[in-house]
Amino acid sequence: MKIRLICIGTLKKSPELELINEYLKRCRWKIEIKELTTRSDLTGESLKQFEADQILGHLADSIPLIALDERGHNPSSRELAKTFQELQNTGHSQVTLCIGGADGLHQSVRDRAWQMISFGRLTWPHMLVRVMLMEQLYRVQQILSGHPYHRD
Template structure:
């Protein structure tokens, strides 16, 4: 199963980048990170629409898309792992995690998403969200394999 993170914005070096690299190296699934950036100076709705175009073009046709959204469903780590495992067992070829820009998602992106996932009620910086999702992917792999990294 291929996993892709599609994120608006570029990650610069620093601790978040190092954490992401660490977790991705440990993941048993191939994980690809696609960074999208709208370089034209636009504001508000126009930027959201342009970012939406970029996100939608980057999602493979048959992928199961999970959009990280504050209004999405919160899952405990074990439930997240079960969801990943269920997709693996069903033969889902491609899971895609979407991380939108500062203005949120264009409505077309939310309509395309198969699942809206929340990391809780707090607002997180986009760069930390990347690290958190990578850690949860590694944690899910550990839960599914019975590795002692995750403690209930």
């Protein structure tokens, strides 16, 4: 599976970046991270629209988009694995995931999403969500391969 992760904001050298790199090394799937800039001179809807334009500009029509959004479904790891299995079973060898900016995703990105998922109702630090997503992608890969990394 080829996965493209589109994120608003740039992650600089940090413990989070070290963890992301560790999961990238572990994962057999090809994962590309595309970081998009934000603008400090914009706020509210104009900022979300700017970020949406960037995200939408990096999407291919034929590749499903899974958006991380607080209004999304809160799947278990096994349910997320089933989602990826469904994608593979229906001929999709690629998927794009996106993480919006600190103010969330613009409606146009949510409308474009094939599916929206959430990491729960708690508020998480924006850059930590990337680490959590990378770990879940690694976990999904391990579940689908039958590896005992994931324990119920």
